[in-house]
Amino acid sequence: MPTYPERYKNGEYEQVWAELVALGGQVRHEPLYSDALAVAHETMRRAKYNVEILYGRLKSHDYKCAFPEQAFTPPEPDIAAQIEKFEELAGLLPLSVRVWYEVVGAINFMGVHPKLASYDKYQPYYGSDPLVVDPLNDEAFLQYKDWKENCEANKLEVTGPFIFAMAPDYYHKEAASGGAPYGINLPNVAIDATFEDEWHNTTFVNYLRINFRWGGFPGFERGNYRPDELQFLTEGLLPL
Numbered sequence: 001m002p003t004y005p006e007r008y009k010n011g012e013y014e015q016v017w018a019e020l021v022a023l024g025g026q027v028r029h030e031p032l033y034s035d036a037l038a039v040a041h042e043t044m045r046r047a048k049y050n051v052e053i054l055y056g057r058l059k060s061h062d063y064k065c066a067f068p069e070q071a072f073t074p075p076e077p078d079i080a081a082q083i084e085k086f087e088e089l090a091g092l093l094p095l096s097v098r099v100w101y102e103v104v105g106a107i108n109f110m111g112v113h114p115k116l117a118s119y120d121k122y123q124p125y126y127g128s129d130p131l132v133v134d135p136l137n138d139e140a141f142l143q144y145k146d147w148k149e150n151c152e153a154n155k156l157e158v159t160g161p162f163i164f165a166m167a168p169d170y171y172h173k174e175a176a177s178g179g180a181p182y183g184i185n186l187p188n189v190a191i192d193a194t195f196e197d198e199w200h201n202t203t204f205v206n207y208l209r210i211n212f213r214w215g216g217f218p219g220f221e222r223g224n225y226r227p228d229e230l231q232f233l234t235e236g237l238l239p240l
Helices: 004-009 013-022 024-028 032-060 079-090 095-103 138-153 204-213 218-222 229-234
Strands: 106-108 111-113 162-167 182-186
Touching (some): 004 032, 032 095, 032 204, 079 138
Antiparallel strands (some): 162 182
């Protein structure tokens, strides 16, 4: 009988993830753990390929990233130690998120382009919701510190869930006031987690799938306007 990684590589992308998600915390125990980790690594290898392709294509189309130094930042050499330190404080990351940070890093496609996005309050609002996954860095630790101090100040149990914010909402992505950031509840022992407050009400991995189907701008799914650039951006991207 084929293993989960074999099935995934043979094209059962969504089926394999759905089955592993349904297993919940069982994926943290062998023999499932090795399979789940292998599937997560293969998925994020494909995600990294897509991110690199999209980043290059956007630059070639004169897309101006709002924060160029954050547009695509590969993992730091000590990312494994940083993840371990963060998990000691906030609890386990779902395997999908942990491996994202190990393999891909961080991405921030907020920016300005006449047809795709406008991080400028004086320009038309696109609502294109550019792909963003914030880094696991000092800001992540500060998030947890602030949450813990707030719990203690209000005499609440510091046991979670702690919402780890990983991306601004679609309004903030265009320099406007908005709602809560997209994030995940921690601790999480499963292979994947719901991406809280993201408007698709879906998991982190499926959030990535949706982004790649829309060239990194899934907000265009909600309207009638679909810029021609989307065909160029999505051509040849790998399914997750």
